Amino acid sequence: MVNRLPIIAVIAAVLLFLLYSSVFVVNAGQQAIVLRFGEIIDVKSEPGIYFKAPFAFFDADSVQMVERRVMRFDLDNIRVQVSGGKFYEVDAFIAYRISDPRTFRAAVSGQVELAEARLKTRLDAALRRVYGLRDFEAALSEERGVMMREVRDQLRPDATSLGLDIEDVRIRRTDLTAEVSQQTYDRMKAERLAEAERLRARGNEAAQRIKARADREVVEIVAEAQKESEILRGEGDAQRSATFAEAYKRDPAFFDFYRSMNAYGTALDNTGTTMVLSPNSEFFRFFRDPDSKPAPGLATTQPGAAQPAPVAPAAPATQPSTAQ
Numbered sequence: 445m446v447n448r449l450p451i452i453a454v455i456a457a458v459l460l461f462l463l464y465s466s467v468f469v470v471n472a473g474q475q476a477i478v479l480r481f482g483e484i485i486d487v488k489s490e491p492g493i494y495f496k497a498p499f500a501f502f503d504a505d506s507v508q509m510v511e512r513r514v515m516r517f518d519l520d521n522i523r524v525q526v527s528g529g530k531f532y533e534v535d536a537f538i539a540y541r542i543s544d545p546r547t548f549r550a551a552v553s554g555q556v557e558l559a560e561a562r563l564k565t566r567l568d569a570a571l572r573r574v575y576g577l578r579d580f581e582a583a584l585s586e587e588r589g590v591m592m593r594e595v596r597d598q599l600r601p602d603a604t605s606l607g608l609d610i611e612d613v614r615i616r617r618t619d620l621t622a623e624v625s626q627q628t629y630d631r632m633k634a635e636r637l638a639e640a641e642r643l644r645a646r647g648n649e650a651a652q653r654i655k656a657r658a659d660r661e662v663v664e665i666v667a668e669a670q671k672e673s674e675i676l677r678g679e680g681d682a683q684r685s686a687t688f689a690e691a692y693k694r695d696p697a698f699f700d701f702y703r704s705m706n707a708y709g710t711a712l713d714n715t716g717t718t719m720v721l722s723p724n725s726e727f728f729r730f731f732r733d734p735d736s737k738p739a740p741g742l743a744t745t746q747p748g749a750a751q752p753a754p755v756a757p758a759a760p761a762t763q764p765s766t767a768q
Contacts, residue, residue, distance in 0.1 A: 466498040468507045475545050477508040477554065487545045508554050514541045514611055517560045519567055524575040532580055534571055535617040538563060540608045548607030559606050570598040583618040704730050
């Protein structure tokens, strides 16, 4: 019995090895391609435990695992030309899944890198075709969604030939190249400067209108004020004349005396002027006789008329005079 234990152990080990080499597990995110001598004999897409012929050497039976989940492939800095002739840089990505493992194995030997290399060439060509029919502003407008669907529809036939299914295509970035960016900046700067000049011109025009209206209002206000001042001055002069007339009627002698006193104050003011007058001049009658009356030849100015300041009569030429 003891001598049989090693034999039993060897048989158990062989059985375990055969069992291990003939069992494979497919996870929820995977698909299994079962190959026999390089030919596809089965595809397992559902998760679970499966069996195959043991011993993968000599290309007997082998299993290749491929992804079942949606995968993403990015393509950056694609240089495209729009309908206007300018060039732009575009970043995009593809969301895809392996829908036909048999075709995928036959087309690219089940290599994801090889499949993405082919998708890159087809995506580049599709983006160039779609952008070439539009201008740059289309990628920044609501038409962007239509452009992405067009790229997706153009990629799907080629992807199907690789055993792939294109879920979605997205354009992440559409940007200007360095030279186009400078040209666009210069154009926008010129447009903003022109708009600023238009606004400045409209502002100057409005300022001129406001200034003209203000000047006109100033002239009207000044004219109205001058008119009112002339009216008030005339009314004041009329009231003054009426007051003088009333005073003259009440006491002509006092009025004449008052007028003469004003004339003395004006004529004898210390202005540095020397006058040569005769002591017997009518101008000094109130100095000689406070109760004197004007000479018959000197008519008293009527009140209400313009009142010139009294001027002393000049001394006769034949009469000797002395400096006062």
